[in-house]
Amino acid sequence: AQSVTQLGSHVSVSEGALVLLRCNYSSSVPPYLFWYVQYPNQGLQLLLKYTSAATLVKGINGFEAEFKKSETSFPLTKPSAHMSDAAEYFCAVSGLKGGSEKLVFGKGTKLTVNP
Amino acid sequence: NAGVTQTPKFQVLKTGQSMTLQCAQDMNHEYMSWYRQDPGMGLRLIHYSVGAGITDQGEVPNGYNVSRSTTEDFPLRLLSAAPSQTSVYFCASSRQGGQRGNTIYFGEGSWLTVV
Numbered sequence: 572a573q574s575v576t577q578l579g580s581h582v583s584v585s586e587g588a589l590v591l592l593r594c595n596y597s598s599s600v601p602p603y604l605f606w607y608v609q610y611p612n613q614g615l616q617l618l619l620k621y622t623s624a625a626t627l628v629k630g631i632n633g634f635e636a637e638f639k640k641s642e643t644s645f646p647l648t649k650p651s652a653h654m655s656d657a658a659e660y661f662c663a664v665s666g667l668k669g670g671s672e673k674l675v676f677g678k679g680t681k682l683t684v685n686p
Numbered sequence: 687n688a689g690v691t692q693t694p695k696f697q698v699l700k701t702g703q704s705m706t707l708q709c710a711q712d713m714n715h716e717y718m719s720w721y722r723q724d725p726g727m728g729l730r731l732i733h734y735s736v737g738a739g740i741t742d743q744g745e746v747p748n749g750y751n752v753s754r755s756t757t758e759d760f761p762l763r764l765l766s767a768a769p770s771q772t773s774v775y776f777c778a779s780s781r782q783g784g785q786r787g788n789t790i791y792f793g794e795g796s797w798l799t800v801v
Contacts, residue, residue, distance in 0.1 A: 580726065603787040614690075614776060614792040615729075622787035661728060665787065673744070674790055676721075678728040 573598045573666035577677035585685050590634075590649040592680050594662035597643065603665040604645045605674065606636055610658045618660075621645065632656070657684045688712050692777050692793035699767040699800045707762040707796050709777030715791075716782035718760040722746065722773040723795075729776065735760055736782055767800045774798070 578593035596602055603622050607615040619630025626638040632655075636647045645662060662677040693708045711718065719734035721744075731744030735754040749771060751763040760779075764771060774797050780790040 605790075607792075612795075614794040616792075617789050620787060620789065673731060673734070674729075676728040676730075678726055 573600075573602070573664045573673075573675045575662050575664050575675055575677035577660075577662050577680050579680055580678065581681050581683065583683040583685060584652045586654055587651050590647070590652045590656065590682065592647040592660050592662075592682065594645045594647065594677060595643055596645060596662070596664045598664055598666065600666065604636075604638065605663040605665070606630065606634070606645075606647050607661045607663060607676075608632075608658050609661065609679075615661065618647070652682075652684045654684050654686065657682055690777055690779055690791050690793035692775075692796050694796060695794070696797045697799070699764070699798065701767060701769060701800060703767050705764050705767065707764075707775055707777075707798070709760045709762065709793060710758050711760075711777075711779040711791070712758065713779060713781075713791070714757060715779035716757070717788075717790075718754065718777065718779045719744070719790075720750070720752065720760070720762045721776045721778065723776060724773050732762065732775075764798075769800045772798060772800045 574597045576595045605620045606618040609615050619628045621638045629635045634649045659679045659681045661679050663674045690711045716737045720732040721729040723729050730746045733752040735741045774795050777793040778790045780788040
């Protein structure tokens with residue numbers, strides 16, 4: 572079975588500061604991991620994904636995430652926050668059930684960027 | 687490029703009414719799914735389909751019905767609406783083919799209120 576825990580339902584940073592959103596996962600198979608972003612009143616957009624290639628994954632909008640197997644974590648970072656980064660972020664792990672792939676989502680972290 | 691299209695975007699229902707949320711994708715994806723999003727709960731899988739004529743239950747299927755008569759369409763039916771079904775509903779699709787790590791594409795959501 573797969574599960575995801577996002578640490579911190581709300582994170583607040585200043586514009587220009589480091590963004591760090593935490594995600595711990597549990598998976599009974601080698602995990603595939605995803606970060607999605609949701610802007611207000613919109614659907615989810617893929618930021619990046621880890622699929623067992625490089626452990627450091629670069630995504631859109633300057634975000635990146637590092638697969639840390641020993642810590643079972645997949646933290647999302649961005650060196651310098653921008654006001655436009657204010658959104659809700661979801662970490663997800665994929666698993667196989669009945670031969671088809673499912674995504675299990677964390678509960679989300681709402682990022683606020685202060686001027 | 688339409689992607690995943692959901693209708694309606696907003697709907698208010700009375701308790702006991704039935705309705706159908708429509709979902710269509712133009713990417714020839716085999717896999718389609720419905721999620722509901724509730725505050726502090728992340729996204730939870732309602733039903734999914736791995737191809738025309740094949741559907742299965744997700745995490746929270748009670749009170750919902752689906753069918754998949756074509757590759758493109760995957761409607762979600764609320765049989766007898768209840769206030770607990772007030773939520774934001776997302777339809778999603780991806781390629782299948784037994785390959786893990788496929789990107790899942792989301793529609794823009796349908797906001798449903800049951801009074």
